[in-house]
Amino acid sequence: MAHIPDGVLSLPVLAAGTLAGVGGLALGIRRLTDRDIPRTALLAAVFFIASSQAFSLGPTSVHLLLGGLTGLVLGWKAFPAIFVGLLLQTLLFGFGGLTTLGVDLVNMALPGVLLAAVVRPFIRVDRPARSAAFTGGAAALAVVITAVLVGVEIALSEPAFAPALGVMAAAYLPLAGIEAAVTAFVTLYLLKVKPEMIVAPAVLGTAI
């Protein structure tokens, strides 16, 4: 869905997306300490599996993106995690393309990272329902922003291929709902089992 194949985007869009992707990747790798490696790899695996599996939904078929969840758990380290997932999907399954790797990376990682940074202060162990509502909302919004980014990039590159807004909405809105439910569920689970994975350290310190 959000995997834009080779040969669709124009050179300026590709260059801008690749630069932004490299920037995000550098930011993420700089923050990747020894203790973060297993968690980053785990989320890369979750992203890789979840976004490789599509299911039929009405006239189209969708797959999870999990940008919101990845951003929530990893912050900027979502860039290296999603990069590895996207690279493997391109090489193994032919999703997307090598030249569009940077653009696809920004589309899927950036909305989740930024929205997660916004909602992270509101996640508290003692308020699980409210926290899940926030993370679910952020995940849904991340899907919508990813869809808008994809649409704008395609429209900028190839006006003839400009996605129809109606079709876009029909395809992405149910996905946004599903993604919100999955992320809210995972938030509830993690708050019970391993809160330090998603709660900001400062908030965690005051809550327990």
Added chain:
Amino acid sequence: MIRLAAVLAAFILLVLPAEAHRLKLFVQAAGGAITGYGFYIGGGRPEGVELVITTPDGKEVRRLRTGSDGDFSFTPPVPGRYHLALASGDGHFAEVDVSTDGGPTTAVPAGKTAQAPLPAPTDLDARIATAVDAAVARQIRPLLEAYDAADGRVRFNDLLGGLGWIVGIAGLWAWFRSRRSGHGN
């Protein structure tokens, strides 16, 4: 961590029956006409989606919309090679090159494409050839369809291979860092 891994494993098993998701184009050329349909590998057909037909040098020949089953059919004005591009409107694309004197192919020598679309009915040999072509095309169509559906499908082995890569990259990264910061031994 172990419980999380268990949840992840359950998730993998849960979604296993689903398949990959990519827009593809099935095209068959027979009797001078190009017929086919677009489909998602994960299931579903793109309905009412624009198909742009161009010549190999990029000149637009025709624009049409897929039917309710993602299907389309088109008879080009002159036989030859054509490029079909399908844009589903939600960011998916599929394209394929087709030559109207054979099956879907990308590597047909340019000189071989100049076959008459429908030979004059007076020539018996040509009529038999046309009938045989049509029969063969009809018979191998399911085969080509199955091949196209299988091509690009996400296989369980590939998924596991990808997971192995991720574990390997994490291990390499950790090893590299441990050497650099000197607390590896």
